[in-house]
Amino acid sequence: MTIPVSLTVNGKAVGVDIDPRTLLSQLLRDHLHLTGTHIGCDTGQCGACTVHVDGRAVKACNIFAAQVDGAAVTTIEGIGGANGALHPMQAAFREHHGLQCGFCTPGMIMNAIELVQKHPNPSEDTVRAELDGNLCRCTGYHNIVKAVIAGAANMKG
């Protein structure tokens, strides 16, 4: 049995027939081939799958695709500008070496963008607290925190 789901992904209208068990993360990766959204756990803890649903940061492995019927979803592939220009938060992660293996990075960046929308001038403590739902095993968070603070400043400019 399949069910139809219609939504907007990175500004494009998408309609698919899917198994009702399909998670948003599976819809993005397996059906739409947007493999920048990563799956690092099965308990909603690691945050590697974070995307924006109607502007809110959401863990895509924690929500059925059917639940986002009619919504606007943005993934890591959809945040850059025209001609491959980087989003200011992407640029900050590169500038401050806020990534190593890169696996947690898309989720980190998607969460960081929402973080800055809530806290335009975040302190180090705020950044560390708000990143609680995103695990990184490589960086020790030191440079991620620096990148997010710098990214917040970049997003104003």
Place this chain on the structure above:
Amino acid sequence: MNAPYIGQSIKRTEDQRFITGGGTYTDDVNVVGQTYAYFLRSPHAHAKIRGINFAKAKAAAGVVGIYTGEDLTAAKVGGLPCGWLITSVDGQPMKEPPHPLLAQGKVRHVGDQVAVVIAESLHQAKDAAELIEVDYEMLPAVVNAADARKPGVPLVHDDVPHNTCYTWAIGAKDVVDKAFASASHVTTLEFNNNRLIPNAIEPRAALAQYSRGDEAYTLHVANQNPHVERLLMTAFVLGLPEHKVRVIAPDVGGGFGSKIFLYAEETVITWASKQVNRPIKWTAERSESFVTDAHGRDHVTKAELAMDKSGKFLAMRVHTTANLGAYLSTFASSVPTILYATLLAGQYTTPAIYCEVTAVFTNTVPVDAYRGAGRPEATYVIERLVETAAREMKLAPAEIRKRNFITQFPYQTPVALCYDTGNYGATLEAAMKLADAAGFEARRKQAADRGKLRGLGYSTYIEACGLAPSNIAGSLGARAGLYEAGEVRFHPTGSVSVFTGSHSHGQGHETTFAQVVADKLGIPIENITIVHGDTGRIPFGMGTYGSRSIAVGGAAIVKAIDKIIDKGKKIAAHLLEASADDITFKDGVFSVAGSDKKKTIAEVAFASYVPHNYPLDKLEPGLNETAFYDPPNFTYPAGSHICEVEIDGDTGATKIVSFTAVDDFGNVINPMIVEGQVHGGLAQGIGQALLEGCAYDAESGQLITGSYMDYAMPRADDVPSFKVDTKVTACTHNALGVKGCGEAGAIGAPAAVINAITDALGVKDIAMPATAERVWRAMNTKSKKAK
């Protein structure tokens, strides 16, 4: 960005794809006709399999194939091999019980794989697996190393008495015992080095394809050493010709050791891809990672340090029981021996050391190398002993260290290693300054006024990286070589592809290696691509583990570059009508000494590929050289870590208020990347000390910490911003003077943290992880005693 590139914090080339979602990890690769594998795993720690009924599963929708251990036996598929033979003190080889790909009549840990279901979709594979009925006869289990040899304890393998894989020793026991007998003070500690679960954020994954047309296999796999993976899989397990198997480890999302090893899953699906004649993908769920990725550490140790009355170390005696889990993982046997006991001299002149290690099997996930692999365990032993000794001898922690530091190099330790260079006093002094150790007592007092307990802990560690040379390792039981390969290929128009057997899974080799190549060849860094992770493109390689990549892989590339320059000189001599002996090479230009005649290396490369004016009678066309480099010795990074903690007197919650690391990694190619490696290692070391405790239920053998809900991974608000710096003594025996930096943080940090906590609490010891509960109990037990 201008040359020289070495020493500059150049932003990473690889980041562009990672920050845009353009990375290609194994699970991102999809091929036409692909099927999905799901492994049915044991829910029990120890059980006999009376029978398996998969009639219903075979008939389920979408099922393409189901296989069990019986099918593999019928196909004469072997078990997983162990890459290092350890010999017991009685001269007997270690016990190597079979390590089947799929259970053979018995399961030995929760998560042990029983059957594989291959179906058109993952949902269908899982649905079918639920229909398989396995008739288990449950057996009693043993999970703790300390229990494994007790009388009456269940045997994990029927033919391994006392669950003992080996008892191994190093050092002169009689000399050590004599030194202890005459010592004026002996410090003794008994502790566990807690079991850790690696948890690279990318779960293991594999995609196996078989082509009937050319009888060849292609395996994409999240792995740190694809050539080793291929060698072990083809030669020791599947009996396939090596040239018919291509292993690709594309972007890999962290490894930390756990992706070195040959695992059952990728081996089974490679075999099965021919049986079903379809590509098969398998991606671990995190719950599977917890019960199948090789775990780390898990030692039970009694350690003693003998001193004279001035605090000069006379001897060290260590007895360790190491938990190997249910089976021997790929390099499991070498970790608690060769990579552990040989490090027990640390930074000190301790003249006599004896260490005895008993390795045991238990009904737990196999244990193998995890970031640091043996060296964190050794450092923990030494640095806990030294700090405790300082307190007992009423010496300052820095003072007891300085009295015992090695200051003359090369230095032959009593446990086999020979350190080439170092300056331990310099890193300690610098760390104390950066940490403001002098101001600590004032901060402690201020904290006490606020009802908080402050503590300061030191850890001055030694590391051995780039395990080598191959012949010595071979004499110690290694079943593999320990060199690295590199190929440098000029293209006709002057750009360069470099193929390295090292593998980058976060380390930034695509940038660091390019910096080295750009400087050595004198060409712009933009003209260089570093290629890694593909047995189909790279000559050979041992991969990345043990902080070896720049010291061994980098040195191999430099050796290939030297060959390129040698050949380039001959080509330039022909073009410039001079003798090759008169040609010099600098900044990418070949010149005739004492003249203004010159050719750029790009011009020379072009001439080599379009050899119209070329010494064809003496030289082959082309400019493409390969080198293998087998180092003459380990490298010995070292450093000083200082941790300052503040403990809440009411709750026991510990906050790391400052963590300082000053390390000597030899020459540094890219300081930004090196600092990042230190940060990551520190977080893992702090994780071990404060948060991460793998727990098994002693009776049922169930893994209690089987998810991120139960296993405490360090999060952003668990760690501070770090203070890091480096001091340099260049390695004396490799071309770049480099030592390696990947594991240092994880090696030094645990002892520094626990030394700080015990300092704050005024207790001799506290178990890792020092959770708030344990700290609170330590505080309250102590205050009761004081009353």
